[in-house]
Amino acid sequence: MIEMMGVGKRYGNTVALQPTDLTIPAGRITALIGPSGCGKSTLLRLLMGLLEPTSGTVRFDGTPVNAQTAQELRRRMGYVIQDGGLFPHLTAGENVLFMAKHLRKPADASQQRLSELCLLTRFPAEGLSRYPIELSGGQRQRVGLMRALMLQPEVLLLDEPLGALDPLVRAGLQTDLKRIFAELKQTVVLVTHDMGEAGFLGDTIVLLSEGAVVQKGTLEDLRDRPAAPFVTEFLSAQRSLVQL
Secondary structure: OEEEEEEEEEEOOEEEEEEEEEEEOOOOEEEEEOOOOOOHHHHHHHHHOOOOOOEEEEEEOOEEOOOOOHHHHHOOEEEEEHHHHOOOOOOHHHHHHHHHHHOOOOHHHHHHHHHHHHHHHOOOHHHHHOOHHHOOHHHHHHHHHHHHHOOOOOEEEEEOOOOOOOHHHHHHHHHHHHHHHHHHOOEEEEEEOOHHHHHHHOOEEEEEEOOEEEEEEOHHHHHHOOOOHHHHHHHHOOHHHHHO
């Protein structure tokens, strides 16, 4: 689905991402994890074409992601950020329908899709008329997810979408996300700082440190066959792993 070949990003003398090769397979969930400043969000934005690489090439379904193609390719992607990233002056329903209206999709089909997404994400239909400030954190995140899924994207990119939620709400949304991704057979790239979340949702975990991939594999690979001392140190610091 997505390939990175020697992709790196620098800001002057500062290296945000060292030259990296990475493949994101279709229909699977890839979790990017690591400490703050390790390059995981930079990597995600490079995949979307929100950043231009200093070196290397990103390909989406065989097409290079660059200044000429990025806008069109992003219409085939869904993007969710922390707290949903909703427009505060629009209702929940208007937020979900925003891009469909912008692209002049048929209104009847868009309303039908909105109803389907409410069922899929377990968002109450009566909440569609509320503004983001009137919604709980979990509800805002569901609206952000519905907006990202509205145009039936080929890949879903999530940048720490559950980081601001309290543990009980977060655990419920994690369970719902796992169900939704399985039901849709969705290709997903998830940025998280929580190894428990990465292990629960991800088919493959990519652990980064200082702008480089340290190890890629399953949670069991990282836990039982660490590629470097940093892997064991990072896992040991993740207290949530005792629950796995």
